[in-house]
Amino acid sequence: MLLSELAEKELIEMENGIRYGYLSETECIFDPKTGKILGFELIEPSRMPFHRKKSASLFIPWEEIYLIGEDRILFRKAFNTRRHYDG
Template sequence: MLLSEIGDKEVIDLTKGSRHGSFWDAEMLFNESDGKIKALLVPNLQGKSRFSSAHDTMQLPWESIVKIGEDIIIFRS
């Protein structure tokens, strides 16, 4: 799967049922020694209004991703 194919997928927390934006809103953290993806930094949209300028992020370990589906990426917090 290409990065361009997953960019528009929504990132959803299975445990809380919360939405964390699209994959394009996330940043990736890499392991410097082997180049593997270590974690994603996703926006924490809970409790924020859409007019809020402060963007909190949460670190999502790559291992917590449960499924990359057709329209969404599901992770377990």
């Protein structure tokens, strides 16, 4: 499957059924040495107008993805830390 095909899929957390938007709205995090996908970071914009700072981010590790369906990606858990993929 191409990454462009994945981008069209909606992200849904399995436990609560929360919709997090589409994969195209995330940053794909790769391991620069191996090229392996580590996960996806979804950045929530700041609630203050004209405020450039990011208010929060969620990281969905590749290991937490349970199912890639025809138009949805189901995952188990997202983490509220931006540094989760740094080791």
